[in-house]
Amino acid sequence: MSKRPDNDFLQPLKHRPGLAPRKNFKQELRTALIDEADRTKSRLPVQGWFPNLLVASLLIFGIFIGSDFVLNSSGGNTDSPGHENPPAVPDQDQKDEKEKQKFDEKAAQQIIGIAFAHYSVVLNGGGPESGKTFTEEGEAYRYMGEDFDTKQEVLDYLEEAFTPEAALQIFGEHPFIVKKDKLAQPGQRFSGDYLWQDTEVVSITKKESESERIVEYNVPIEKEGETKSDTYEFTLKYVDGGWKLDGVMPLSSGEEEKESKDGPQDDTPEFMLTDVEMVAYKAFSNDLNEQHLKDLPPLSIAKLYVQAELEKRYDISYALYTDREGYVLRTKEEDQAIPESHRGTTEAITKQYKGLQNGKFIQTGEFEGYVKYSNANGEQGFRMIKDEDGIWNVGFNPIQ
Structure with a gap:
């Protein structure tokens, strides 16, 4: 039996662009089927062609009726009666406006602190664990x-905190060089005379654009044992989904570092937090939320513990202890019951932890390690434990 008639019926399928048929396709197919039946009725025996034609017709109709049903059910044909569009999802513009x-x-205080x-x-070299020092053309x-x-x-x-223009300005104002395919900068520390983490907002002025604010800050300045204040005005811009500082804040410079193969030497007898560590310490002391610590290296967290001990903020020092199961040696209540006479004087704490800021963290296991440092008492080890949340905390009885 010839299959030519069946092939002719399937011709409309060859040029379909997708799953959804054209609006008039089913009517054209129905007409083609009827016309072909009329043309072949007289020249083919009824018993020979009609059953095959009937089966092919039903099969093709089933395909397209089924495809219409699937498309309508899945939202492919949004013009169908009774079709409901899914609820609109707020776009980024709406989120930005909020x-x-x-x-x-x-928000203004948080932005200036983060910046x-x-x-x-x-x-200051990229954090507490900056690289080795060297001399280039007589400069450190x-x-x-x-x-x-x-x-x-x-x-x-x-x-992350500045507009792209301000970031480029900061980079351009400081003489970075490339040595052995690594970025380097002058060996100078910048101190924290300007206490940006303690600023107060004097006023906020909205510019014509909703994406800009002029903020006036009152900034404390600590120098030679005295605290004064000064006023600075900055522009803040909403860029890439967040508010950013569009300017450069002043910082005061400290002493130059000496060349050393093992990193900066401890020329300062007093224990000190870096500016970044002080910002994290103040934030953590307000709510004891460990999320303030997630970007700090183990050495910095060890230093926060020492700072809390020096300030006799035992709630902070206990919050810095590990809570990993099997490593907790006493409860918070038991820690609070320790008498003051057993905690050590300021002089004893300072002497014990002198040199810690120049220490090096050594990881000894998946979630164990210690900060190795030296002082007049010899080589010391400050024990650290990584909690289940991935943040390093202080081990109970940290000095090894």
């Missing part, structure tokens, strides 16, 4: 920390 409207004094922390990290330099090997890495980090 964030712009939420801008207030608290200061980022700025200080970059200007240090390699940047391991996360800041290139200009782009520095800019990406700064742009």
